[in-house]
Amino acid sequence: xxxxxxxxxxxxxxxxxxxxxxxxxxxxxxxxxxxxxxxxxxxxxxxxxxxxxxxxxxxxxxxxxxxxxxxxxxxxxxxxxxxxxxxxxxxxxxxxxxxxxxxxxxxxxxxxxxxxxxxxxxxxxxxxxxxxxxxxxxxxxxxxxxxxxxxxxx
Amino acid sequence: xxxxxxxxxxxxxxxxxxxxxxxxxxxxxxxxxxxxxxxxxxxxxxxxxxxxxxxxxxxxxxxxxxxxxxxxxxxxxxxxxxxxxxxxxxxxxxxxxxxxxxxxxxxxxxxxxxxxxxxxxxxxxxxxxxxxxxxxxxxxxxxxxxxxxxxxxxxxxxxxxxxxxxxxxxxxxxxxxxxxxxxxxxxxxxxxxxxxxxxxxxxxxxxxxxxxxxxxxxxxxxxxxxxxxxxxxxxxxxxxxxxxxxxxxxxxxxxxxxxxxxxxxxxxx
Numbered sequence: 001x002x003x004x005x006x007x008x009x010x011x012x013x014x015x016x017x018x019x020x021x022x023x024x025x026x027x028x029x030x031x032x033x034x035x036x037x038x039x040x041x042x043x044x045x046x047x048x049x050x051x052x053x054x055x056x057x058x059x060x061x062x063x064x065x066x067x068x069x070x071x072x073x074x075x076x077x078x079x080x081x082x083x084x085x086x087x088x089x090x091x092x093x094x095x096x097x098x099x100x101x102x103x104x105x106x107x108x109x110x111x112x113x114x115x116x117x118x119x120x121x122x123x124x125x126x127x128x129x130x131x132x133x134x135x136x137x138x139x140x141x142x143x144x145x146x147x148x149x150x151x152x153x154x
Numbered sequence: 155x156x157x158x159x160x161x162x163x164x165x166x167x168x169x170x171x172x173x174x175x176x177x178x179x180x181x182x183x184x185x186x187x188x189x190x191x192x193x194x195x196x197x198x199x200x201x202x203x204x205x206x207x208x209x210x211x212x213x214x215x216x217x218x219x220x221x222x223x224x225x226x227x228x229x230x231x232x233x234x235x236x237x238x239x240x241x242x243x244x245x246x247x248x249x250x251x252x253x254x255x256x257x258x259x260x261x262x263x264x265x266x267x268x269x270x271x272x273x274x275x276x277x278x279x280x281x282x283x284x285x286x287x288x289x290x291x292x293x294x295x296x297x298x299x300x301x302x303x304x305x306x307x308x309x310x311x312x313x314x315x316x317x318x319x320x321x322x323x324x325x326x327x328x329x330x331x332x333x334x335x336x337x338x339x340x341x342x343x344x345x346x347x348x349x350x351x352x353x354x355x356x357x358x359x360x361x362x363x364x365x366x367x368x369x370x371x372x373x374x375x376x377x378x379x380x381x382x383x384x385x386x387x388x389x390x391x392x393x394x395x396x397x398x399x400x401x402x403x404x405x406x407x408x409x410x411x412x413x414x415x416x417x418x419x420x421x422x423x
Contacts, residue, residue, distance in 0.1 A: 057418065
């Protein structure tokens with residue numbers, strides 16, 4: 001008798017906790033998405049001023065470019081890390097395409113290329129504005145590599 | 155300009171100075187063919203110079219914007235210029251559809267279902283087309299082309315590549331809206347490619363399948379017309395009003411993309 005009661009109680013507990021587990025999974029997926037977007041916003045934080053210099057909105061400053069490019073080179077290798085959590089089945093809103101987890105090695109290779117170009121940009125600041133802006137274009141093309149393939153274009 | 159005068163001389167003898175609305179043509183008359191064999195028909199002006207210039211400049215802009223879109227960041231600014239020019243061309247063509255010579259006017263080639271049905275029936279047989287300007291299907295494709303190019307150029311004003319470049323009005327829409335418009339820009343381009351492909355197929359079919367020259371008339375403006383079609387030749391290019399309206403449109407586009415937009419947002423701090 002008591003065994004039956006315990007079994008029933010266990011079943012009931014499991015059944016009622018299923019939605020809670022689902023909610024946990026969703027929360028986790030959402031946290032992963034937030035983290036990814038947060039990281040990319042930090043990348044933009046360092047990338048943005050260089051865009052402003054390229055557009056002539058603010059004066060060129062080689063030291064800022066060197067510093068920011070160095071920070072970007074530190075941040076980019078984190079991208080595959082924060083994308084490790086697979087959110088394909090979460091149904092949550094994200095611009096990250098499912099292909100990322102199908103081609104994780106390519107995704108990683110592309111971030112490595114972009115990282116090298118960020119380092120090249122930091123080095124190019126020694127050769128003056130023109131060289132830096134050329135290296136900056138290459139870095140942007142490196143970013144675009146992933147955006148074209150792995151970011152939703154709607 | 156000698157040929158303009160020649161055309162004028164021909165049309166004035168038929169006492170028809172103002173461009174009359176084109177009569178319903180379509181299924182009848184194969185005289186074209188037999189006449190061509192007996193003696194070369196005089197070439198009459200059908201496509202005015204501004205319409206032809208519009209056509210070929212649009213070809214350049216569409217090809218150019220495709221190539222520059224694929225070519226990477228160094229070409230983005232050129233891509234923008236092609237887009238702005240396309241926008242201006244479309245606006246000019248719409249205006250020209252009201253103030254241009256007969257065959258450039260929407261009134262002459264926007265036709266109802268009966269005409270569309272007739273031209274659809276004549277589309278696949280191998281006899282030469284008897285239409286002087288656009289046939290009803292071609293007319294509606296012109297409108298479709300204008301709409302699709304307008305959509306392409308307009309959405310381009312609001313979107314960005316996420317990295318370096320942004321259209322002049324990217325700053326006034328939310329990034330979600332910009333993303334949706336970018337989606338339309340990319341999808342609509344496929345539609346545009348399909349339209350171009352259909353257009354080229356139709357031209358090839360008419361030119362060699364139906365033995366109705368279309369390519370040369372779009373270059374020289376002149377077609378061989380039968381005697382009774384002669385009244386529908388146009389007498390002049392309306393160059394003055396083309397230059398005036400073209401300049402106004404060009405100025406408006408420059409104002410739209412260069413002076414009116416809000417300053418690019420500083421997306422950094």
